[in-house]
Amino acid sequence: MLLTHTRSQELAVLYSDHHGWLVSFLRRKLGNIDNANDLAQDTFTRILTARDADAIREPRAYLTTIASRLTAQYFRRLALERAYLDALAAMPEETVPSPETRMLIVEALTAISRILDGLSPRVREIFLLSQLDGWTYADIATQFGMSVNAVQKSMIRAFQHCYTAVYPAQ
Known part of the structure; x- marks a missing residue:
């Protein structure tokens, strides 16, 4: 600039x-x-x-x-x-791992954390339950008292947010 x-x-x-x-x-x-x-x-x-x-x-x-x-x-x-x-x-x-590898891992975790912080708490929790804990959409829907369709929409928002964070519009 x-x-x-x-x-x-x-x-x-x-x-x-x-x-x-x-x-x-x-x-x-x-x-x-x-x-x-x-x-x-x-x-x-x-x-x-x-x-x-x-x-x-x-x-x-x-x-x-x-x-x-x-x-x-x-x-x-x-x-x-x-x-x-x-x-x-x-x-x-x-x-x-080596100190260099550790530093790269910490930097990657920090970047992922920053991206996930851009999600609303509920969408972030739904996303993490699905992607890290392996919960099904039906299990998540039951946990949150919502429909599977609502879980799917939350996941779409999360994926769109992550995609936009990694590939910003030029």
């Missing part, structure tokens, strides 16, 4: 006026200055690459929203890493 001189100046002022405040805000949430600095930089990077960041009327509210989303992603990634490391600890040593 090409920055105009005016937009570049506005972003520089936004950064200089609010960077310290944002780092303090994130440090309180994360309890760590290094992670706070990283997420603050990620926040400003998001603004720099955003297409709708033209006239920011409430800079701190805008920064808080972006930083909070990034913080949620950070904690989700930590939870996934912990769960994965716990699963690895239970494996026989000779079957444990």
Whole structure:
């Protein structure tokens, strides 16, 4: 994205006026200055690459929203890493994947989690019961007190959402 001189100046002022405040805000949430600095930089990077960041009327509210989303992603990634490391600890040593493979797996799990977070809780649960737990649509319908047709429609929404997330319209 090409920055105009005016937009570049506005972003520089936004950064200089609010960077310290944002780092303090994130440090309180994360309890760590290094992670706070990283997420603050990620926040400003998001603004720099955003297409709708033209006239920011409430800079701190805008920064808080972006930083909070990034913080949620950070904690989700930590939870996934912990769960994965716990699963690895239970494996026989000779079957444990290499550190590079582990990193790729954690990145894939994070991407999948982010995609699934875009679904409504009910559709996400229906999708996971079907795809991970192997439940039939009839079993899911009984569990939720709905028709099989309604389960099918939920699955269609889930598949469409996943397809769109993986293959966005160009």
